[in-house]
Amino acid sequence: MKNLFSRTLFAAATLALCAGAHAEEKFTYMTNWYAQAEHGGFYQAVATGIYKKYGLDVTIKMGGPQVNIYQLMAAGQTDCVMGSSDMQAVITRAGGLPVTTVAAVFQKDPQVLISHDDVAGFEQMKDKTILIAPTAQRGYWLWLKQKYGFTDAQTRPYTFNIQPFVADKNAVQQGYLTSEPFAIQKAGVKAKAHLFADQGWTSYATTITCMDTTVKQRKAAVASFVKATMEGWKSYLADPAPANALIKKDNPNMTDEQLAYSVQKLKEMGIVSSGEAAKAGLGTMDDKRVAANFKFLLDNKLIEPGKVSTADAYDFSFARDAKVLP
The missing domain is CATH 3.40.190.10 (Periplasmic binding protein-like II)
Structure with missing residues (x-):
């Protein structure tokens, strides 16, 4: 009887350890608009289990015309957000919110x-x-x-x-x-x-931008999110059906015809996979191009000198380490 009890206790403990080892870490990402094909890779990584493969339980929240996603991130309601451009994120940081851009999905601003x-x-x-x-x-x-x-x-x-x-x-x-x-x-x-x-417009778009504290304190989760997201985009451009089902669920006004048109344009114009991404991997950002964007902001007095640096505003390592080639 004693041996049976011991075996039962051991089995229960083993199951508990296994369950803990496989529990996904919760991670929230907020988009900058209603669900659409331009968000497809994120939804694809949810729909096909890519995030779970990397140990994440990801929730995608929709933004919209009256939603200040940076404010909500600062309030702890999302871990990272979809910046419309990398320049916008730099302006936000210069305004006093400590945010870092860790990847840019769109190599060409659409x-x-x-x-x-x-x-x-x-x-x-x-x-x-x-x-x-x-x-x-x-x-x-x-x-x-x-x-x-x-x-x-x-x-x-x-x-x-x-x-x-x-x-x-x-x-x-x-x-x-x-x-x-x-x-x-x-x-x-x-x-x-x-x-x-x-x-010649060099701005990146559809960024993954996070609070500094998230990048520093949850580095492994951010790295997993970036890699899984880029795999999601690669998968979405090959077969968008799984993500499109979730997109239409979140945004019932979205039509199959609109989704098909958008995906076609993303592929036709190399929005995701052109430029540096073709060699260094999806989501990557180029130092020289970022420096040019930064100079544009300074020259046009959109940020003040000394308020922010590229070293503060960007972390190129996540996308480069992910190395998800198109």
């Missing part, structure tokens, strides 16, 4: 200007009305003015509604390569999307 189909390029937009959001005034609009001679006088507010563009043949509007051009196409209007990244 930001575009959309014109009617009679406009061949940016050079032909000087006499056009350009619809941009107020936030662009302290970002890519500065670059466009310097490169193409645009003026503030030709701008009008963009309200995330395509109808003003549709109604005005002289209008140009901002957009995302994978989104607004599809909506305009569905409205029956012939238009062209002009990608900033192919004309």
Whole structure:
């Protein structure tokens, strides 16, 4: 009887140890908008169990137009967030929030200007009305003015509604390569999307940005999250079906047609897998390019000298160590 009791106790203890060894660590990531194909790799890593393979129990929370994701991260409601650009994260850090960018999924920023189909390029937009959001005034609009001679006088507010563009043949509007051009196409209007990244705009997009304390105190979890996420993106671009099911569950307004269009554009334009990522792995960032972005911020007085350095704002090691090649 005593031996039976001992064996039972030993078996129970062994099971408990095994359960503890295999328990996934909880990790939360907040996106910058409603669920869409542009978030596909993150959802894919959930849907296919890639995060669990790396010992993580990941929850993806949706952002939105009125959601301040950095504020929520500072309040401890998410571990890391999806920055819309690496420059935005540097500005946030310069503003006093200690955040570090550890990876950039989009090697090309999908930001575009959309014109009617009679406009061949940016050079032909000087006499056009350009619809941009107020936030662009302290970002890519500065670059466009310097490169193409645009003026503030030709701008009008963009309200995330395509109808003003549709109604005005002289209008140009901002957009995302994978989104607004599809909506305009569905409205029956012939238009062209002009990608900033192919004309020298060096900003990275769709970043993984975390509080400094998270990077330092949960280094192993952050490393696992970065590697699993990049595997998720590689998987998503090969077969997006698993992630798309979760995306539609989180965002019922998302359609199969929109998802298919977005994935096609991500692949066609090399948004995830081009440039340095092709050699060093998905999510990687290049020192020289980051330095150029940093200089742009300084030159345009978007950050003050001495407030932040690239060494503070970035940690390249996570994506480089992950080495997930396309």
